[in-house]
Amino acid sequence: MAAKLTVAVDAHGADLGPGEVAAGAALAVQRSDAQVLLFGPLDELQRGLPDGVPPSIELRDAPVSVAKQGDPARAVRAAPQASIVQAAQAVARGEAEALVCGGSTGAALAAGLFEIKRAKGIVRPALALPIPIPGSPVLLLDVGANVEVRAEHLVQFAHMGAAFAASVLGVSDPRVALLSNGEEPTRGTPEVLEAHARLAAGANAHGLRFVGNVEGTGLVEDAADVVVCDGFTGNVALKLMEGVSGVLIRAIRERARSSPRAALGGALLRPGLRGLRDEIDPERSGGAYLLGLRRLGVVCHGRFTRTGYANAIEVAQRGVRENAVARTLAALAAAGALRQGPARLRASEPPASVPVQG
Amino acid sequence: MAAKLTVAVDAHGADLGPGEVAAGAALAVQRSDAQVLLFGPLDELQRGLPDGVPPSIELRDAPVSVAKQGDPARAVRAAPQASIVQAAQAVARGEAEALVCGGSTGAALAAGLFEIKRAKGIVRPALALPIPIPGSPVLLLDVGANVEVRAEHLVQFAHMGAAFAASVLGVSDPRVALLSNGEEPTRGTPEVLEAHARLAAGANAHGLRFVGNVEGTGLVEDAADVVVCDGFTGNVALKLMEGVSGVLIRAIRERARSSPRAALGGALLRPGLRGLRDEIDPERSGGAYLLGLRRLGVVCHGRFTRTGYANAIEVAQRGVRENAVARTLAALAAAGALRQGPARLRASEPPASVPVQG
Numbered sequence: 001m002a003a004k005l006t007v008a009v010d011a012h013g014a015d016l017g018p019g020e021v022a023a024g025a026a027l028a029v030q031r032s033d034a035q036v037l038l039f040g041p042l043d044e045l046q047r048g049l050p051d052g053v054p055p056s057i058e059l060r061d062a063p064v065s066v067a068k069q070g071d072p073a074r075a076v077r078a079a080p081q082a083s084i085v086q087a088a089q090a091v092a093r094g095e096a097e098a099l100v101c102g103g104s105t106g107a108a109l110a111a112g113l114f115e116i117k118r119a120k121g122i123v124r125p126a127l128a129l130p131i132p133i134p135g136s137p138v139l140l141l142d143v144g145a146n147v148e149v150r151a152e153h154l155v156q157f158a159h160m161g162a163a164f165a166a167s168v169l170g171v172s173d174p175r176v177a178l179l180s181n182g183e184e185p186t187r188g189t190p191e192v193l194e195a196h197a198r199l200a201a202g203a204n205a206h207g208l209r210f211v212g213n214v215e216g217t218g219l220v221e222d223a224a225d226v227v228v229c230d231g232f233t234g235n236v237a238l239k240l241m242e243g244v245s246g247v248l249i250r251a252i253r254e255r256a257r258s259s260p261r262a263a264l265g266g267a268l269l270r271p272g273l274r275g276l277r278d279e280i281d282p283e284r285s286g287g288a289y290l291l292g293l294r295r296l297g298v299v300c301h302g303r304f305t306r307t308g309y310a311n312a313i314e315v316a317q318r319g320v321r322e323n324a325v326a327r328t329l330a331a332l333a334a335a336g337a338l339r340q341g342p343a344r345l346r347a348s349e350p351p352a353s354v355p356v357q358g
Numbered sequence: 359m360a361a362k363l364t365v366a367v368d369a370h371g372a373d374l375g376p377g378e379v380a381a382g383a384a385l386a387v388q389r390s391d392a393q394v395l396l397f398g399p400l401d402e403l404q405r406g407l408p409d410g411v412p413p414s415i416e417l418r419d420a421p422v423s424v425a426k427q428g429d430p431a432r433a434v435r436a437a438p439q440a441s442i443v444q445a446a447q448a449v450a451r452g453e454a455e456a457l458v459c460g461g462s463t464g465a466a467l468a469a470g471l472f473e474i475k476r477a478k479g480i481v482r483p484a485l486a487l488p489i490p491i492p493g494s495p496v497l498l499l500d501v502g503a504n505v506e507v508r509a510e511h512l513v514q515f516a517h518m519g520a521a522f523a524a525s526v527l528g529v530s531d532p533r534v535a536l537l538s539n540g541e542e543p544t545r546g547t548p549e550v551l552e553a554h555a556r557l558a559a560g561a562n563a564h565g566l567r568f569v570g571n572v573e574g575t576g577l578v579e580d581a582a583d584v585v586v587c588d589g590f591t592g593n594v595a596l597k598l599m600e601g602v603s604g605v606l607i608r609a610i611r612e613r614a615r616s617s618p619r620a621a622l623g624g625a626l627l628r629p630g631l632r633g634l635r636d637e638i639d640p641e642r643s644g645g646a647y648l649l650g651l652r653r654l655g656v657v658c659h660g661r662f663t664r665t666g667y668a669n670a671i672e673v674a675q676r677g678v679r680e681n682a683v684a685r686t687l688a689a690l691a692a693a694g695a696l697r698q699g700p701a702r703l704r705a706s707e708p709p710a711s712v713p714v715q716g
Contacts (some may be wrong), residue, residue: 133605181505190506217604264623265622268620
């Protein structure tokens with residue numbers, strides 16, 4: 001098995017069960033030269049592969065799941081035999097080059113941090129989600145890994161997002177913006193103001209195309225290709241976008257049933273809307289990307305079908321092939337945005353184990 | 359002029375000009391027993407009233423506008439003759455009972471704070487916006503008055519929003535929620551966690567129906583009637599909702615033009631969608647409500663036409679008639695959520711003029 005293109009996949013966490021993830025892996029290896037290490041309950045994985053296990057897929061029995069537990073960090077620590085921990089360990093050991101998992105982003109983040117670990121110089125990993133806006137997709141990060149951030153985190157997220165968009169998503173010279181409550185550089189939380197100043201000062205010199213602040217409207221109106229925020233705001237924004245489109249589409253559908261005339265109109269319009277539905281399908285992008293670890297992680301939504309998992313495996317593969325992690329670190333180094341020396345020695349963020357007044 | 363039902367209206371700030379605001383005031387006094395004190399450039403106000411000035415409207419010449427200035431607090435301080443300052447002063451003097459203005463919420467907030475002043479025991483005023491979600495409107499606050507908040511602010515916003523929804527918007531026993539990145543009480547920023555604990559502890563005892571955290575999806579899916587957040591998140595959320603509905607409606611409209619068949623479908627469907635368009639029209643609610651001052655303020659969007667201004671004047675009137683401010687303070691007092699004593703003596707928030715170590 002060529003280690004270079006092997007993806008470790010945790011089959012737990014999908015609403016449709018581990019068999020659906022196995023079917024997704026089968027799709028992925030059919031379409032590409034991917035190798036997959038698949039972790040989950042053996043019998044269920046096999047049921048998802050009714051035509052037998054393809055030679056590019058290796059099954060590893062891992063019946064324990066922490067996907068549905070309340071405190072994912074604790075659950076991951078307490079269950080070293082859990083499928084997600086085993087998958088992350090395979091990546092850490094070099095048996096696989098990237099991680100794909102589904103369901104709980106908290107568990108993915110915890111397993112990634114504990115096993116794969118942060119890349120050198122990265123303060124905080126971030127979760128980046130490609131938002132499928134018709135005509136102008138945008139990569140939003142952080143969407144939930146860090147509820148609170150400092151300016152230096154936002155600066156790193158900007159570089160991480162830009163490097164990923166350029167190397168894996170094929171966006172040339174991506175425009176990077178900070179999400180804020182106004183477009184002026186004077187608008188935002190103190191952290192946003194400071195990150196804005198740092199990005200604006202270093203932008204042109206370091207190849208980062210920083211375009212300033214965008215508001216919520218700018219996020220969906222093609223003002224930037226990469227939009228950076230704290231994980232609290234990002235999570236609210238993400239859920240809100242899902243919610244608003246759902247509510248609006250339901251409301252339109254209801255009106256389209258309100259009279260025979262409207263129903264006929266809806267029926268005639270429907271085929272024209274199919275392309276739109278495909279364009280905003282969240283499964284297309286494979287899920288959210290866990291950036292800032294030593295290896296790439298892709299986190300699928302619990303609702304995904306085999307198609308979404310297959311796409312996630314292909315994105316993970318592309319990330320490996322394009323050296324996304326190395327290119328991200330190189331961009332951060334060029335911008336002087338990597339943290340120097342071991343994090344624990346910085347007075348501004350003492351870990352719990354080091355006395356503040358050391 | 360019966361002072362009790364007089365509304366002071368700043369006619370600057372509307373994209374369509376002061377004449378449009380004057381026309382809105384004329385509409386409002388036609389439909390109700392409102393009295394309006396209208397501040398703006400006399401000639402333009404008169405041009406907006408081609409049939410003459412109705413007896414219930416009094417014009418006050420105020421040609422200076424600060425609606426388009428970058429730093430609204432400074433602009434308001436520097437221009438005591440500005441129309442918005444004059445309108446707020448009329449309210450402070452008791453010539454009018456409520457304020458209506460348009461355009462810059464920053465200028466409205468500054469004029470309100472400097473002239474009308476905070477109600478006793480209120481730490482921070484908030485801007486509350488009724489979000490016109492089809493079938494389940496929700497009052498969101500703060501949408502931009504306070505970029506950063508502490509837990510006690512969020513607790514006050516919860517009571518302010520609930521009292522306003524009950525007394526002015528006609529929502530009986532409104533469900534109040536905190537906007538967060540998860541529904542569990544353990545999810546959120548430290549400020550959200552603390553506010554959650556305080557609201558959950560005091561909720562039932564004090565008549566506040568606190569339903570916990572909602573995510574972005576819950577905000578639009580009828581999980582609560584009043585949703586509370588900091589002004590940064592609220593502003594991003596608000597602009598995002600505007601943006602997503604705009605993008606989606608444009609995308610659907612485009613597809614409806616993509617073929618003759620789809621165009622026919624769109625034409626048949628259109629009349630059925632008219633009701634929906636009315637339901638989500640932001641002018642219906644009159645704008646955003648400035649809560650926590652000694653008198654109610656209503657801030658119209660710059661894009662509003664006369665209809666929106668007329669609605670704003672009627673909402674302001676209803677607020678006066680229903681004693682919204684007094685009822686809000688009574689609810690806060692009952693819940694023990696009013697700040698005791700003069701704010702300046704609290705060590706946790708020293709004003710700039712008082713030495714921290716004083």
